[in-house]
Structures are given as C-alpha cells and as structure tokens.
Amino acid sequence: xxxxxxxxxMILILIFGALTGIVxxxxxxxxxxxxxxxxxxxxxxxxxxxxxxxxxDGSSSKLLDNYTDALMLGSAIFDKKDSSLLEKTMNVYHPQxxxxxxxxxxxxxxxxxxxxxxxxxxxxWHGYLVFLKPLLLVIDYLQFRTVNRLFLPCxxxxxxxxxxxxxxxxxxxxxxxxxFFLRPSAVAFSLQYSxxxxxxxxxxxxxxxxxxxxxxxxxFLFYFLILGILTNYLDFLTYPIATLGIxxxxxxxxxxxxxxxxxIRGILANSVSWAFGYFGMWIAKWTAASLLLDxxxxxxxxxxxxxxxxxxAFGSHFTRWDAIYKNISMGFGRIEWLTVxxxxxxxxxxxxxxHFRLKQFLFHGIxxxxxxxxxxxxxxxxxxxxxxxxxxxxxxLVVFVFAFLSMGLTARADQA
Numbered sequence: 001x002x003x004x005x006x007x008x009x010m011i012l013i014l015i016f017g018a019l020t021g022i023v024x025x026x027x028x029x030x031x032x033x034x035x036x037x038x039x040x041x042x043x044x045x046x047x048x049x050x051x052x053x054x055x056x057d058g059s060s061s062k063l064l065d066n067y068t069d070a071l072m073l074g075s076a077i078f079d080k081k082d083s084s085l086l087e088k089t090m091n092v093y094h095p096q097x098x099x100x101x102x103x104x105x106x107x108x109x110x111x112x113x114x115x116x117x118x119x120x121x122x123x124x125w126h127g128y129l130v131f132l133k134p135l136l137l138v139i140d141y142l143q144f145r146t147v148n149r150l151f152l153p154c155x156x157x158x159x160x161x162x163x164x165x166x167x168x169x170x171x172x173x174x175x176x177x178x179x180f181f182l183r184p185s186a187v188a189f190s191l192q193y194s195x196x197x198x199x200x201x202x203x204x205x206x207x208x209x210x211x212x213x214x215x216x217x218x219x220f221l222f223y224f225l226i227l228g229i230l231t232n233y234l235d236f237l238t239y240p241i242a243t244l245g246i247x248x249x250x251x252x253x254x255x256x257x258x259x260x261x262x263x264i265r266g267i268l269a270n271s272v273s274w275a276f277g278y279f280g281m282w283i284a285k286w287t288a289a290s291l292l293l294d295x296x297x298x299x300x301x302x303x304x305x306x307x308x309x310x311x312x313a314f315g316s317h318f319t320r321w322d323a324i325y326k327n328i329s330m331g332f333g334r335i336e337w338l339t340v341x342x343x344x345x346x347x348x349x350x351x352x353x354x355h356f357r358l359k360q361f362l363f364h365g366i367x368x369x370x371x372x373x374x375x376x377x378x379x380x381x382x383x384x385x386x387x388x389x390x391x392x393x394x395x396x397l398v399v400f401v402f403a404f405l406s407m408g409l410t411a412r413a414d415q416a
Contacts, residue, residue: 006218010225010276017229017277018284021127025089028133033079036136040077041110043140044070047103053391060330062183063391068192068236071102071121073141074109076132080118090289092126093118122289123301125281127233128195149188155201156184162208171253174405175204177342178246181331181401193392195234200246200398203227207250220251224270228277237385238392241378244274245399248371249406256410263367271374308385320380323387327379331394346408353411361411368407372400 047066056062074094083093094102095109096119109116135144156179163171179201187193206223207214214220224247231243248267255263282301289297311317332339354361375396379386386393 006221010222010273013222013225014229014277014280014284017226017233018281018288021125021233021281022089022288024130025092025125025127026085028130029085029088031133031137033077036133037077037079037110039136039138039140040073040106043142044073044107044110046142048107052101052103056185056189059334060391061333061394062186064186064190065192065392066103067101069141069190070106072128072132072191072236073136074102074106075121075126076129076136078109078118083118086292090293091118091120091122092124092129093120095119122293122297123282123286123304124236125233125285126236127230128191128236130234132191144191145189148194152184152188152197155198155205159201159205159208162205166208166211168208168253170409171406173346173409174249174402177405178398178402181398182395192236192238193395195236196231196239196242196395199227199231199234199243203243203247204250207247207254211250211254215254220266221269221273223247224273225277228274228279229281231274232278232281239395239398240278241374241396242398244271244278245371245374245396246402247274248374249368249399249403252367252371253406253410256412260363260366264370267367267370308382310384313384313388318383318387320383323383324376324379326390327375327386327394327397330390331397343404343408346405348408350408350411364411365407368403371403372407375399 047070050064050066052067053063053065056064071094075092078093078095080088080093083091095105096117097105097108097113097115100108105116105119139147159175160172163169163175182193182197184197187197214223224244227243227247231240248270251266251270252263255266258266286297286301289295311319350365351358351361354364378396379393
C-alpha cells in the first residue's frame with residue numbers, strides 16, 4: 001500500500017508539473033514581444049561577428065553554441081500573428097529562412113527580410129522561455145552575458161560558504177573541480193549551457209541547506225522526481241544527466257552512516273525517480289501537444305528518439321565507444337595531467353583515510369562508482385546525440401569528476 005501511494009503521488013506530481021509548465025508558458029507568451037525584439041535586434045550583430053561555434057581561447061572545450069542560443073532567442077521574440085496563444089505555447093515557433101542556420105535566421109528576422117516563415121520544435125517544452133522572455137524585456141543578449149558573468153561566481157561563492165557552514169568542507173575541492181570542468185567562462189557566455197549549470201548548482205545548495213528536512217518521510221525521492229521534471233522542462237538536451245549525478249553525490253554525503261545496501265538502493269531509487277520525472281515530461285509534452293493541437297507530435301518525437309539513439313551519423317557508422325571517446329577527448333583535453341594528479345591524490349587520500357584498509361575503502365567507494373557510470377550509460381544510450389554534439393555533451397562527465405573526487409575525499413576510517 002505504501003508503494004502504491006508513493007507511485008500515485010509521483011504520477012500526480014508529474015501531471016501537476018506538466019500543467020504548471022503549460023500555464024507558465026501561456027503567461028510569458030502574453031508578454032509583448034516588441035521590446036524583446038528590439039533588445040535582441042540591438043545585440044544580434046554579435047552572431048555575425050562570432051559565427052555559430054566560436055571558442056573563447058581556441059580550445060574545443062570552450063566552444064560557444066551560438067547556433068542554439070540564436071534559436072532560443074528567435075523562439076523568444078518570434079510572433080506568429082495568425083496563431084492562437086495555445087498554438088504558440090505548444091509549438092514555440094522560431095523564425096526560419098530557407099534552410100539557413102538559426103544565427104542567420106535571427107539576423108534576417110531582425111532585419112525584416114522577405115520570405116521568413118515559422119519553424120517549430122514542438123517536441124521540446126522550451127521552459128527556458130519562462131525566464132528568457134521576461135529578461136529580454138529589460139536587457140539584451142550581450143547584457144545577459146554580463147549579468148551571467150556576475151551572477152555565476154556569486155552563486156559559486158554562496159555554495160562555498162554554505163558548504164563551510166554546514167561542515168562539508170571535504171566537498172569544497174570536488175565542487176570547485178566540477179565547476180571548473182564545466183568551463184564556467186563559456187557557460188557565462190551561453191544561454192544553452194546555463195540551464196543545466198544552474199539547476200545543478202542550485203541543487204547542491206538546496207541539499208546542503210535542507211538535507212535534514214529532505215531525509216524525512218522519503219522526501220528525497222520526490223525531490224529527485226521534481227529535479228527530473230525541471231531538467232526536462234528547462235533544458236534543450238545538453239547535459240541533463242549532470243543534474244541527477246551531482247545531486248546523487250550530494251545525497252550520498254547526507255547518508256554517510258547508511259549501509260552499503262542502503263546506499264545502493266537509495267541511488268537506484270532516486271535515479272528511477274529522476275528518470276520518471278525526466279522522461280515522463282517528454283511524454284507529457286508530446287501528449288499535451290498532440291491533444292491540444294490535434295496533430296501527431298509523437299511521430300516526430302519518436303523519429304528523433306530513434307535517430308538520437310542510433311549508431312550512425314554523417315553517413316557513416318560508429319560504436320558507443322567512439323561516442324564516449326569523443327566526449328572524453330573534448331572534456332579532458334589540455335587537462336590530462338592535472339586530472340591524473342588530482343584523481344590520484346584523491347584516491348590515495350581515501351585509502352589513507354581508511355587506514356589502508358582496501359576492502360573498507362572499496363565498500364565506501366562502490367556507491368560513488370555507480371554514480372561515476374551515469375554519463376557513460378547516457379552516452380551509450382544517446383550515442384548519436386553524444387557523437388554529434390560533444391561540444392556540450394562532454395559536460396556530462398562532470399558527474400564522473402564530482403563523484404570520483406568525492407569518493408576519495410569523503411572516506412573515513414570509521415566507515416563500515
């Protein structure tokens with residue numbers, strides 16, 4: 001009966017999340033697009049200067065995804081006059097010009113080119129618009145970059161202060177390593193990269209602040225459910241597994257006295273809950289769009305799902321290991337030796353902290369190693385997507401970085 005009640009509550013939360021998501025999008029689509037349009041027009045020239053994928057310092061790990069940023073901005077300002085509020089909310093139209101890249105389409109739209117028409121990614125929620133549209137009423141794209149560059153380090157400092165106050169000083173190095181692995185300088189310049197970054201960081205903050213409250217009455221299970229829902233709603237399929245993996249590590253730091261079996265069960269249960277929220281929101285969007293618009297969104301979505309999980313791209317075939325290798329190369333390129341030294345030091349510290357009892361350290365490390373596997377499982381399933389888009393999917397490896405370093409630095413001699 002307890003499990004049935006929990007399952008029903010999870011379904012109700014998912015339905016409530018989907019309905020809330022629709023309402024919020026409807027509300028922001030009521031906002032006037034003219035001031036948003038003007039702000040984007042004032043700063044759109046940056047795309048003609050930078051192009052689709054500029055790099056901040058010449059390294060592939062710091063490539064910006066202006067391609068998707070332009071698509072997001074276009075979705076925020078495009079006003080399809082002959083469509084209803086519900087159609088705008090469900091379809092989320094963006095300006096399209098021939099088969100051009102979104103950067104050119106956005107520039108063409110702001111210059112009032114003839115021949116523009118409405119494109120759509122109706123399979124996505126586009127929940128980022130709940131924040132982006134109001135922001136564009138008051139700032140332009142370049143000002144967003146400035147605000148992001150100021151807000152991001154402030155949030156990192158707040159999290160550091162909370163970790164110190166909550167007596168989780170051992171998590172400071174794993175946390176800082178995770179932040180720097182995500183290349184915050186590139187994140188600060190990109191709409192596309194920011195959503196998962198902030199969800200992950202805020203999740204660390206929430207768990208550090210309210211871990212005792214979340215441990216009561218199975219609340220963590222619902223927390224991971226809501227986390228999965230928010231990840232799907234706000235993200236554009238960048239590195240969503242990061243929100244699960246980083247939060248799973250924080251969950252382990254809240255349950256240091258649990259047995260190995262309890263930790264493994266907890267990791268699996270929270271992962272299933274996150275997956276139910278994440279993939280449930282996909283299905284909820286496709287269902288809502290199909291019913292409300294009287295069109296088969298499922299067909300397009302399922303075709304894309306099959307494509308993203310396929311083993312072919314650019315007219316050739318590849319293996320799961322090829323996809324994994326591309327992401328590892330991009331993520332750890334230029335920092336190979338630093339990674340080896342840092343990981344080696346964390347591993348040696350963990351063994352030393354357990355008084356060189358390797359069996360004890362192994363039992364401590366197994367749950368963390370399970371979390372370490374998450375990005376590789378993700379790459380293995382979404383192999384096409386991971387192979388084509390390593391410029392942002394490599395950031396899923398932040399889970400490995402955070403979990404491995406936390407495994408070493410949180411070990412202690414009195415653990416069973």
